[in-house]
Amino acid sequence: MPHKNDESQIVSAIQAMQSDPKLRLRVAARIYSVDHRKLGRRLEGVPSRRDIQANSRKLTxxxxxxxxxxxxxxxxxxxxxxxxxxxxxxx
Missing domain, CATH: 1.20.5 (Single alpha-helices involved in coiled-coils or other helix-helix interfaces)
Known part of the structure; x- marks a missing residue:
């Protein structure tokens, strides 16, 4: 598994899955060394925590x-x- 959130690896895995519909999520996660749950969330459209504005933020x-x-x-x-x-x- 990767040391940190490696979004570029996740993006590569998503692109590989889109180009090869037979490629399964867990196999793609193993090939690109990313967590399969995180890859699944990105496929469902859930953004990374880094890209989400904090709830405690008062001003835009x-x-x-x-x-x-x-x-x-x-x-x-x-x-x-x-x-x-x-x-x-x-x-």
Whole structure:
């Protein structure tokens, strides 16, 4: 079995299975040295944990970028924002 999540091996196994319909999941997993359960999940369309946004994340990427830019603009003008102000903007 692989040391880490080797998504490139999983992608290769999926491509091999798509090009050869007779190739079974466990055989492909053994050939490409990936976990058969993980390969099965990828075939079902379940993304890797690395590609999923954390549930604990409060802001979207765009909201976070806008907030950071606003803070940097305030700091450039000589008005570093207080923590309470940033919290209010984030909420």
């Amino acid at each position: 990427t765009l909201e976070e970028l806008v907030l950071v830019q606003y803070i940097l603009d305030l700091a450039a003008k000589g008005f570093p924002p207080q923590l309470s102000v940033v919290e209010d903007m984030a909420n």
